[in-house]
Amino acid sequence: MLVSEETFKKDVLSKIPPRDESPLPPDWLRTEMLERFRVLQFASIREEMNVLEIGCGAHALTTVPLAYLVGETGRVVAVDRSRWRFFDDITTVAGLKRRIIPLKLDARELPFPFKAFDLAVLVHGIRSLKNEETMIKVISEMLRIADRVFIAESLPVANNERQEAHLKLYNLREEIFEALFGEKDDLHYPTLGKLTELVEKAGGNVIESGTFEPDLPHYLAYIPRKYVERVKDEDKRAELLKRWDRAYGKWKRGTEHPPVGWLLIELPSPPLGAGRSAGR
Numbered sequence: 001m002l003v004s005e006e007t008f009k010k011d012v013l014s015k016i017p018p019r020d021e022s023p024l025p026p027d028w029l030r031t032e033m034l035e036r037f038r039v040l041q042f043a044s045i046r047e048e049m050n051v052l053e054i055g056c057g058a059h060a061l062t063t064v065p066l067a068y069l070v071g072e073t074g075r076v077v078a079v080d081r082s083r084w085r086f087f088d089d090i091t092t093v094a095g096l097k098r099r100i101i102p103l104k105l106d107a108r109e110l111p112f113p114f115k116a117f118d119l120a121v122l123v124h125g126i127r128s129l130k131n132e133e134t135m136i137k138v139i140s141e142m143l144r145i146a147d148r149v150f151i152a153e154s155l156p157v158a159n160n161e162r163q164e165a166h167l168k169l170y171n172l173r174e175e176i177f178e179a180l181f182g183e184k185d186d187l188h189y190p191t192l193g194k195l196t197e198l199v200e201k202a203g204g205n206v207i208e209s210g211t212f213e214p215d216l217p218h219y220l221a222y223i224p225r226k227y228v229e230r231v232k233d234e235d236k237r238a239e240l241l242k243r244w245d246r247a248y249g250k251w252k253r254g255t256e257h258p259p260v261g262w263l264l265i266e267l268p269s270p271p272l273g274a275g276r277s278a279g280r
Contacts, residue, residue: 003069008037012068012094023252028219029059029090035214035257037065039123042210042262043150047071052117052146054107054138055125058083060090060100062123067096077101077117079110108137112145120146126153127187132198139202143267149204152262155211156189162217162256168247169255170221176240179231192261204265211261218257222248 013033018026025031040062045051049070056063056078067076078087078100091097105111120142129135142149158164173186190198196206228244231237 005034005037008065008068009034012064012096015094016090017093024219024222025217029061031217032059032061032220033064035216035218036062036123037068038212038214038216039152039260039262040065040069040121040150042152042208042212042264043119043121044148044264045069045119048073049118050074050116051076052110052120052142053078054120054122054142055128056080056083056087056102057125058085058087060087060094062121063087063091063100064094064096066121067091067094067099070099072099075099075101077103079103079105079107081106107141108134110141110145115145115147117146119148119150121150121152123150123152124154126151126195126198127189128185130183130185130187135198136202139199139204139265143202143204143265147266148207149265150262151195151199151265152260153195154189154257155192155259155261157259159213159259160256161250162254163258165247165250165253166218166221166255166258169223169244169251172240172244172247173221173223176223176228176231176244179233179236179240180227189258192263195261195263199263199265203267205268206263206265208264209262211259213259214257216257218255221251221255 013030016030019029047070051066051070053063053066053076057080063076063078070076076099091100126135129138158167171188174184174188177185192211199206225244228240231240
């Protein structure tokens with residue numbers, strides 16, 4: 001769907017009300033959706049497409065621009081295992097709820113026996129899959145049921161102080177979650193080379209790739225200090241609190257989205273003549 005950013009702001013983002021979630025600014029949700037809209041310009045989305053989204057999350061950050069881009073006759077099947085708290089309210093107020101089919105399930109085992117989608121997307125979500133084995137399995141499932149797959153993720157690159165401030169605070173999340181719950185989550189951002197390696201291990205073929213600068217603030221590195229205060233190991237808690245205070249101070253002064261890497265992938269074409277019976 002060829003639509004300008006200004007039109008998206010007018011048609012959709014203007015309907016999203018401010019949120020009172022200090023220290024995040026009131027417009028953080030609209031800003032994050034705008035970043036997703038910019039990312040999706042590389043996904044070759046057309047009207048009437050049937051799109052699967054993996055890891056839609058509680059705030060439908062990618063779901064909303066996806067549903068807008070596929071148009072009235074397109075559909076977005078949004079998948080997440082557990083995070084649905086604000087999803088219905090946000091998609092409703094955006095005026096896009098009827099284009100979206102939410103499914104609560106594990107993306108490692110998608111319940112579609114054949115290719116059911118024109119496109120499957122995973123935007124800023126691969127870092128939440130916790131380990132490489134799960135990443136490969138999810139990508140493999142996406143390739144199995146969609147003609148093409150689009151993956152985008154922030155890169156571990158800082159080109160200015162504001163991007164560095166984001167990375168410093170974000171990079172604490174993996175350690176904090178591991179200290180609290182005994183398992184990693186919100187893993188450190190992968191390189192574009194690492195994303196390509198995961199795709200190849202899943203059996204996919206990268207047909208296009210690139211990086212771009214969102215040129216927007218980015219607030220989602222934030223994690224409340226109270227989480228760090230719950231870490232039971234005293235030495236680890238003291239270390240993390242010291243690092244959190246230092247990183248949060250820089251984040252609060254200004255934070256910006258780091259560069260984003262993206263991949264458009266599909267299954268390799270079968271060899272010429274594959275599937276023919278012997279002697280034919």
